[in-house]
Amino acid sequence: MAQLLEKIWRAIDAARLRALLTDLVDIYSPAGKEEDIQLYLEERLHGANFALRRQEVEEERYNLIVPLGWQEPRLYLVGHVDTIAAWDLEDYGAREENGLIHGLGSADMKGGCAAMVEAFLALAAVLPPEERPPVGLLLVVGEEENGDGSAAFLETCRPPWVVIGEPTGLAPCFAHYGYLEAGFVTSGRRTHSSLPELGHNAVESMLRVLLHLGRDPLFERGSSEIAYSIRELTSSRAGFVVPDRCEAWIDLHLPPQGDPAEVQAAIRARADTAGQLIPDLNLELEFNFAARGYDLGMDTVLAQALAEIYPRLNLRFSGDAFRSHSDGNLFFDAGVKPLILGPGALEVAHTPEEHTPFAQVLAAAKIYAALCLQANSL
Numbered sequence: 001m002a003q004l005l006e007k008i009w010r011a012i013d014a015a016r017l018r019a020l021l022t023d024l025v026d027i028y029s030p031a032g033k034e035e036d037i038q039l040y041l042e043e044r045l046h047g048a049n050f051a052l053r054r055q056e057v058e059e060e061r062y063n064l065i066v067p068l069g070w071q072e073p074r075l076y077l078v079g080h081v082d083t084i085a086a087w088d089l090e091d092y093g094a095r096e097e098n099g100l101i102h103g104l105g106s107a108d109m110k111g112g113c114a115a116m117v118e119a120f121l122a123l124a125a126v127l128p129p130e131e132r133p134p135v136g137l138l139l140v141v142g143e144e145e146n147g148d149g150s151a152a153f154l155e156t157c158r159p160p161w162v163v164i165g166e167p168t169g170l171a172p173c174f175a176h177y178g179y180l181e182a183g184f185v186t187s188g189r190r191t192h193s194s195l196p197e198l199g200h201n202a203v204e205s206m207l208r209v210l211l212h213l214g215r216d217p218l219f220e221r222g223s224s225e226i227a228y229s230i231r232e233l234t235s236s237r238a239g240f241v242v243p244d245r246c247e248a249w250i251d252l253h254l255p256p257q258g259d260p261a262e263v264q265a266a267i268r269a270r271a272d273t274a275g276q277l278i279p280d281l282n283l284e285l286e287f288n289f290a291a292r293g294y295d296l297g298m299d300t301v302l303a304q305a306l307a308e309i310y311p312r313l314n315l316r317f318s319g320d321a322f323r324s325h326s327d328g329n330l331f332f333d334a335g336v337k338p339l340i341l342g343p344g345a346l347e348v349a350h351t352p353e354e355h356t357p358f359a360q361v362l363a364a365a366k367i368y369a370a371l372c373l374q375a376n377s378l
Helices: 001-013 014-026 036-048 106-126 148-152 202-214 259-274 301-312 328-331 358-374
Strands: 054-060 060-068 075-080 096-097 101-102 134-141 163-166 172-175 178-187 225-237 245-254 285-290 320-322 337-342 355-357
Touching: 001 106, 001 358, 014 036, 014 101, 014 106, 014 358, 036 060, 036 106, 036 134, 036 178, 054 148, 054 301, 075 358, 101 106, 101 358, 106 134, 106 355, 106 358, 134 148, 134 320, 148 328, 163 328, 178 202, 178 259, 178 355, 202 225, 202 245, 202 259, 245 337, 259 285, 285 328, 301 358, 328 337, 355 358
Parallel strands: 075 134, 075 163, 163 337, 172 320
Antiparallel strands: 054 060, 060 134, 096 101, 101 355, 172 337, 178 245, 178 285, 225 245
């Protein structure tokens, strides 16, 4: 096995991988508009003689499913090809500087996608069809919005394991945070802005609600395990008036053992006491989305394989919990075991400084190829 793995690693082409990654970053593919990048990947994979198929998600939006050999895959490498929208970016294309590939999606997660494709190219180059392990490549749409690509896949296929290439700095994450999305609306009374005493300012009420919520020990950043972030705050736009409506959205990332239902109840209880502090408060609260976390533990075939692989790549092996939301939550809820592992750092994802070290992308391709060889043991 060791000699075979070395042969596959030698088949990984760094120049080809770099060109693939820069091409992917150059293709603008926000969630909902992924067709161009899927067409590009389809052409590249067809050119390497893979038997791939489209899986329709909605009109002009589809996943790409690529089996490596003839057996039903027991492990899928999963990458999402969509990014957030480039709302505040003037230049979101690829550029390389000091070994870093910059650009929208370079870390989240086109670096992981490129590494997975390169791993498949190397495996196919070395292994004849009858010797290829039972693995597949799944390139999905829609992860940055509602995960509709992965949801469509899970309607018809639930393999034992998936490896999702989200940016973890190559730290293997067998545990994953849960996620909860909370929406708040305060309503007031509109009046001319020069006569605020005659109205009720919905923005002021919202600010006081959020301050009240933030003082709960559950959301104390110094001691709580919950990552709490106010994502959006908007009000009615009527011009020179006291606003009569304000809306806020909050992201909450819960530790793997956290229960979203318990956090929802705690938020509702805290919100119910806000009226004691804020006169004439009119508050609505809803929870749009919830996903529980998980912890698979380190006593798995893939963890044991990584413990052997990482020293050969001069990498430190240590498990971690993936702190953000990802399609991993969907796969886990469907009974699939997800390992989150990819190049790049979550800290720079979704920012104008997004980048990923090319050395990590190259190492990721080798890691993915090595994990594929373990598929018969899953």
